[in-house]
Amino acid sequence: MSSAPPRFPEIRRDVVFNRSVIFSPARSRRPSDFKSHSPNKSPNPNPNYSTPSCPFCRGREHECAPEIFRIPHETDQWKIRVIENLYPALRRELEPSVLGEGAVIGFGIHDVVIETPFHGVHLPDLSQAEVGEVVVSYRERVCQLAKNGLLEYVQVFKNYGASAGASMTHSHSQIIGLPFVPPTVSARFDSLKEHFDKSGKCGLCEAHSEDILINESNHFSAIVPFAASFPFEVWIIPRDHASYFHDLDEKKAIDFGGLLKLILSKLSKQLNDPPYNFMIHSSPFHLSPPHLPYAHWFMQIVPQLNVIGGFEIGSGCYINPVFPEDAAKVLREVNLTTS
Ligand code: AMP
Ligand code: ZN
Ligand code: ZN
Numbered sequence: 001m002s003s004a005p006p007r008f009p010e011i012r013r014d015v016v017f018n019r020s021v022i023f024s025p026a027r028s029r030r031p032s033d034f035k036s037h038s039p040n041k042s043p044n045p046n047p048n049y050s051t052p053s054c055p056f057c058r059g060r061e062h063e064c065a066p067e068i069f070r071i072p073h074e075t076d077q078w079k080i081r082v083i084e085n086l087y088p089a090l091r092r093e094l095e096p097s098v099l100g101e102g103a104v105i106g107f108g109i110h111d112v113v114i115e116t117p118f119h120g121v122h123l124p125d126l127s128q129a130e131v132g133e134v135v136v137s138y139r140e141r142v143c144q145l146a147k148n149g150l151l152e153y154v155q156v157f158k159n160y161g162a163s164a165g166a167s168m169t170h171s172h173s174q175i176i177g178l179p180f181v182p183p184t185v186s187a188r189f190d191s192l193k194e195h196f197d198k199s200g201k202c203g204l205c206e207a208h209s210e211d212i213l214i215n216e217s218n219h220f221s222a223i224v225p226f227a228a229s230f231p232f233e234v235w236i237i238p239r240d241h242a243s244y245f246h247d248l249d250e251k252k253a254i255d256f257g258g259l260l261k262l263i264l265s266k267l268s269k270q271l272n273d274p275p276y277n278f279m280i281h282s283s284p285f286h287l288s289p290p291h292l293p294y295a296h297w298f299m300q301i302v303p304q305l306n307v308i309g310g311f312e313i314g315s316g317c318y319i320n321p322v323f324p325e326d327a328a329k330v331l332r333e334v335n336l337t338t339s
Helices: 128-146 183-199 250-271 289-294 310-315 324-332
Strands: 010-014 019-023 067-071 080-084 098-100 109-114 153-160 172-178 213-216 220-223 234-238 276-281 298-303 318-320
Touching: 067 128, 080 128, 109 128, 128 153, 128 172, 128 250, 183 289, 213 250, 213 324, 220 250, 234 250, 250 298, 250 324, 310 318
Parallel strands: 019 318
Antiparallel strands: 010 019, 067 080, 080 109, 109 172, 153 172, 153 276, 213 220, 220 234, 234 298, 276 298
């Protein structure tokens, strides 16, 4: 791969999601000119500010659905709460059963992780250790769900900003446990298997080349993937092969928290506090051992800078105006110490 970006469009194949992505450099904008048009500036910069209607603020716990656990345990001065979702997409109390051809009862788990007691504080405003504790709370909950024999896959995700799907402004993320393996996850494994069968390599172990690298921590690399579907998309990948997110130990969770904080801070500064989604892509719970050599968990962070249009919906191909090498260079060079 050359370091000087080509001036002509390029089609790249993403071996992880099995997608083709068209890189078509924006005619009028340099990579460093990309900014969000719908930034999410906090409604009140005072971190202790609590909106009268926010059930996620400390002191309003009674307005929430039941709590699963809090960190630290058994204190009013909680830092993180994992609670049931009041309006769940799937219902935990239902008995899984078949309704008819192609339809089963909507059994599943839908939880909310309240990442801070304070309304005006966002995830990257927390310290590295505190972001690490949020990651530990995800891990604790996924470990609990892994013991529920009815679940096949768990998705941890965050919506930040209204145009990224968030309905609540208080910093939070969500966890959904599914009684089946979703099709994009199966497609990811099929594609990674095909790559492994051809090359003998895990597509994520080998995804760290220098020109797409943004930052590294002791155990993780943050990259703009070679065939990123979205401008300034970032993946945070464990450098050592690891199949399951919930096998992460405490030390690595804090290390991961530091890199996540750094990347979210850089995206916020460079792109004008854009709406974003992040997703932890782990492996299905009941994966058989032959699949493990190419099952490698990672986090995908997608700033929402473009609207998905008819071509993307129709073809499943994405058009990305920013070459990954250029986005990685811009993000590598963001200086968080200057305003
Ligand atoms: P989002 O829509 O991504 O901002 O996620 C917020 C989630 O919080 C939604 O899925 C809501 O159903 C859920 N939610 C809203 N109010 C409450 C509440 N009082 N207790 C528990 N969950 C809630
Ligand atoms: Zn709040
Ligand atoms: Zn790997």
